[in-house]
Every structure is written in structure tokens, then in C-alpha cells.
Amino acid sequence: MAGMVHVYTGNGKGKTTSAIGLAVRAVGAGLNVFIGQFVKGMEYSELNSLADIEGITVEQYGQNYFIKGQPNKKDIESADYGLKKIKNILDSGKYDLVILDEANIATYYDLFKVDDLIDIIENRAKNVEVVITGRMANNKIIEYADLVTEMKEIKHYYQKGIIAREGIEK
């Protein structure tokens, strides 16, 4: 059966963690999972545990800081390198589930063109399920996807001044 394209977007918590949960579910059913993280190059806690799970491969295509203001040349080069890697991964059909974490943010910052991303996904091996996460999903991605969930922030403790904690937010 043809793989579907999921999008998890919105300003609420739970986009990347949903994708990780999907990865864990998929390997539990014997599927192979590839996670490419755009924009991010930080040491997230989940990377420690994901590395131990057979059937999940993780690569990062970002720096160890978040982009603020204008992206620099290195930000663009890393994302471009990542997109080329992802194209090969998607063409190969070797992975049943391919997660493009924060790819929405990459298109938001124009690190690569949304049309190029859609083109690569459209031409993938047909069995591959694709998950795209990140705020600010481009309308073209929302239109193209088979499933779109908006994570909507109703209430957040950041508003109470609680900062990101290891093991919970990072």
C-alpha cells in the first residue's frame, strides 16, 4: 500500500515527540525508521535512547543553536545537504517510515524551497510513510499532505516562567 504523508504543526507541545512515538510504534511492528532533523544539531535527551533502539537511524542537519533572525550560509548548506540525503533515503525505499523533523521550519526560513521538498516526497518509493514536523507549515505542504494535525497550545507553563527542562523539553 502507498505510504501516507503526515504533518504535525502548530504552536503547541508534542510535534517532535509525536514523531518519536510513531518511530517507536513502527519499529515495534518490525518497520525500519529514518529520522532526519533539520535546523537542530543539539544534544536532545531522546537521541540517547533512540540510538539504542534497533531499526531507528537518526541524523541531524543543523547547528547547535536555533536560528534567530536571518539564517547564515552554514544554516543553508546544512539543510541543503540534509535534503539531498533525504532524497536518497526516500528514493531507496529502504526505510518504511521517514521523519523530516522541523522541515517546516526549514522551509519557513527558506533554507530550501517548499516545492523542492514536495517534489522529493512525491517522487519517493511509493511504500514510504513520511512525517513532517515543525511550526509554520507552508500552505503547500498542508495541501499536499494526507494527514495534518495542528498541535494547538491551550495552556503552557512557559507562561509561568518555567524554563525548558532536560528529559522533558530537551
Added chain:
Amino acid sequence: MAGMVHVYTGNGKGKTTSAIGLAVRAVGAGLNVFIGQFVKGMEYSELNSLADIEGITVEQYGQNYFIKGQPNKKDIESADYGLKKIKNILDSGKYDLVILDEANIATYYDLFKVDDLIDIIENRAKNVEVVITGRMANNKIIEYADLVTEMKEIKHYYQKGIIAREGIEK
């Protein structure tokens, strides 16, 4: 620091998977995680992989079917048993992150009282982070929680007639 209470609700995809992703992140930071699944007693694919991750314990307090219409005596007994177990887990402070998967549905079906659930959470060991998932979150839970995310369905392939697939939905 005092643990927070998260709620993931709404009709969109990504509530349970977010909780699983949080569990994976937490163990990556060396935290201990307990997952109690209310209403569910089915063999989900994620249970295979979660069982392999050191630091995550999973228990189910449901039957191998979804409740339709009125819950029966067994549904209520299982949930009640689960709530007692969860009370001990929360009191002990032995687990840093405790996930009450589908607890919202349990209160929706009145398998136990929402006031009892809140009381148990309120009297937990103070370090414990609590995550509650499921559609139809009770307003009292939403008011009580520190963080609430609504997973909002924007588009779903179920509308195209695609049924739940092993490794992706179950």
C-alpha cells in the same frame, strides 16, 4: 522542582504517540518512566519496543476492545484497579514521569470520577511529572493542568477510507 501536569487532548492524531515520545526523551535523560494505559488492553506495536527500553514500565488497565455505548462492569473494575495502582505509583515518587494514557476517556465514560483522579494527582510525590492523554478531556482536568495541548485534526486519511495500519496507527 515540582513536576508539571500535561494534558494532550483533541480529536487529532498524536496524543498517545506524543506521550511515548516524551517517555523516550525522559529515559534518555536518565529518568524513570511509568506508563499506565486505561481503556486499552490491545497489543499495540509500541509495546514491543517500549518493553526493550530500560527505564520504561508499561501496564494496561483495559480490555482488548474499545468501549462502545455503555461500559460494562469489567470495564469499570479494570479502570478502578488501574487508578489504585497509579495512586501508589504517584505516591511513591519512584517514577519521574507517569503517563496516564487515555485517562480522559476513562473519565468521559465515568469509569472513575474526575475528582478522584485530580485528588490522586494533587497528592502525588511533588517531583513527579504527569501526562494525561485522550479525547474529551474534562474541563476540570483542563483547568487543573499546567500544560494543555489540543491535537486538532485538520485533515485525516481516514476520510479517504484508509484503515488503521499496523506500525502506524496501532
